[in-house]
Amino acid sequence: MAKDFSVCPRCGSHTLKIVFKSPVKGAWEVYNCTTCGFTFRSSEPDYMTDPEKFDPTFKIKPEDLQKAPMMPAIPPLRKRQ
Numbered sequence: 370m371a372k373d374f375s376v377c378p379r380c381g382s383h384t385l386k387i388v389f390k391s392p393v394k395g396a397w398e399v400y401n402c403t404t405c406g407f408t409f410r411s412s413e414p415d416y417m418t419d420p421e422k423f424d425p426t427f428k429i430k431p432e433d434l435q436k437a438p439m440m441p442a443i444p445p446l447r448k449r450q
């Protein structure tokens with residue numbers, strides 16, 4: 370059965386877009402999630418491409434992205450003397 374690449378393995382959103390296709394037609398595609406930025410190749414193992422098998426430790430909730438700190442943090446601007 371063909372794999373289903375309609376759901377992001379990391380955040381569960383239905384916002385995957387194909388960003389690159391293999392030079393050999395039909396070998397693989399690269400998907401990018403426009404919600405969380407997760408990117409993977411369709412030929413990677415199930416634990417990277419299947420939402421059911423993706424390590425729960427590394428899953429994120431789309432609503433939490435708004436609360437994520439900027440990394441690295443931008444320090445306050447220096448005042449001119």
Ligand SMILES: [Zn+2]
Nearest residue numbers: 377380402405
């Ligand atoms: Zn995602």
